[in-house]
Amino acid sequence: MKHDHITMKIGNKRNLIELLMASGPRTRASLSRESGLAPSAVTRLIRELMEDGIISVIQFEEKSEPGRKGEVLSLSEKPIAAIFDIGVTKTSLGVAFLNGKVDSVSCFNTPETPQDFFRLAKEKVNIMRTVYDFQMVSFSVPGIVNCEKKEIVLAPNLGWYNVKVDELFNGSFDILADNEANLSMLAEARYAKDLTDVSNAVFVIVREGVGTGVMIAGKVTRGNSFSVGEFGHMVVSIDSEQSCHCGNKGCWELYASIRWANQRYGLLNGNNHIDKFEELLSMAKLGDERAKSILENHAYNVAVGITNIVNGLNPEFVIVGGSLSSAPDWYFTRVNEVVKSRALKMATRDLKIRPTIFTEPSSNLVGAAVYAIERYLDRVINTDH
Ligand SMILES: [Zn+2]
Structure with missing residues (x-):
């Protein structure tokens, strides 16, 4: 019974987050109406999501009639990952925020060897960490990626084979990596x-x-x-x-x-x-x-x-x-x-x-962000209070 209760709670939290992602900022009353959850349940779940830093109050709704103004809630603008779009000649990088915002940071020529690339990527990440507080790094790769082992199996246009990204980053960050087209599909499905x-x-x-x-x-x-x-x-x-x-x-x-x-x-x-x-x-x-x-x-x-x-x-x-x-x-x-x-x-x-609906930032970069957001939410929400 306990297990069912937790599964249901996780599902309900996920529904509220999906509503905020799909339709933008909402009041608790709107969330209750649209999710079909009782107002008391919404209040309780939102409180936990706020404690986890996932949801924040961004403003108070405008009301013409007297009465208490409802708080308008949104996913937090919290930096969660450094994101890289590895291109054959150029690589772009940015920061992904939990509310879907992507800040482009810079662009550099892709070094030839994976060792040089990830050494440079790590330097960039360390610099970004002095400004943004994140624990994840998410890579879009033009090749086949074993996303469970975080291994670039084959990126023929780069000439990279069997690259263990986790090892090159020495485990200091939570690493994500996936094929660029998979990530673009994720981005398009999320935002189009x-x-x-x-x-x-x-x-x-x-x-x-x-x-x-x-x-x-x-x-x-x-x-x-x-x-x-x-x-x-x-x-x-x-x-x-x-x-x-x-x-x-x-x-x-x-x-x-x-x-x-x-x-x-x-x-x-x-x-x-x-x-x-x-x-x-x-x-x-x-x-x-x-x-x-x-x-x-x-x-x-x-x-x-x-x-x-x-x-x-x-x-x-x-x-x-x-x-x-x-x-x-x-x-x-x-x-x-x-x-x-x-x-x-x-x-x-x-x-x-x-x-695609994306030009700048690219679908690859937005996809790397979506992948990181999903991973972050899964981890935080599945850890029950
Ligand atoms: Zn071929």
Whole structure:
């Protein structure tokens, strides 16, 4: 009986937090009405959540009639994690707050070796700790991550293999790490209004490589050995002799990454593929016919892979991000047309394909924050008073 009571209490606290996350600051009266919990239960649960520092009073509601003004409650603006979006050439970092706020801090060139990277990351974290009080560090990684062991199993575009992040940080922080597309899917599911009631969706990240985050039945799926979503390495050209760094040939990534488009164009300004692709996008927006034509072909290549994913997984939404976050509308129109014309009709009946809602900070960084918030809440709420 005791166990049931605790489980129910944790569930009720979680419901109140979900209401505050989804609909913004609320009074106790609104929380009671919307959750269906008795006002006395809400008062008791909120008191405990306030004692844990999870919820704070941010203001008093405006009331025209006389009477006691209700306190408006919100998740606390409490720093909980340093967050890193590890890119192949550039890494950005920020601070995640419990109420969902993300402060971008800075950006640096990604060192080549994991040892150099994590040494630098640790220095940055130690500096941030002098300003913000947090215990967690959350990494978005462009590769396969064993998030239980905090191990980067394979990040081919970085050339990193079997990197034990926990060991490189010497256990001084609570470390979280996950694949960037999984995290982007988490971020989009948490904040995009049109995904509120959606259970099945795929997030496609197109940068130097191509990765996807897969949400099935409301959960981001990671698989038996954390490689769910490696659709970048699905073969789309059976006779291709072009080799992929994964060891296979004819992978989708070879045709749908930004490298493909950049190489087609030739000379572009920029020190890395991301900057060069930005240049390509702006030239197309300014009316450069060759840039437009290459992007149209790129949209086709992206759409072919999405067609396969849609046929196999039947998501309601495909969200496209990474370097395509700022692609022009016609790019997405083209992707939509190709997928609708080539995929199974039943799989595209309710399908929507759109760019991510995130630009700055990136979906990867916001996802690293969401992951940390979830972990923090689970730990604090599950520790019963
Ligand atoms: Zn491959």
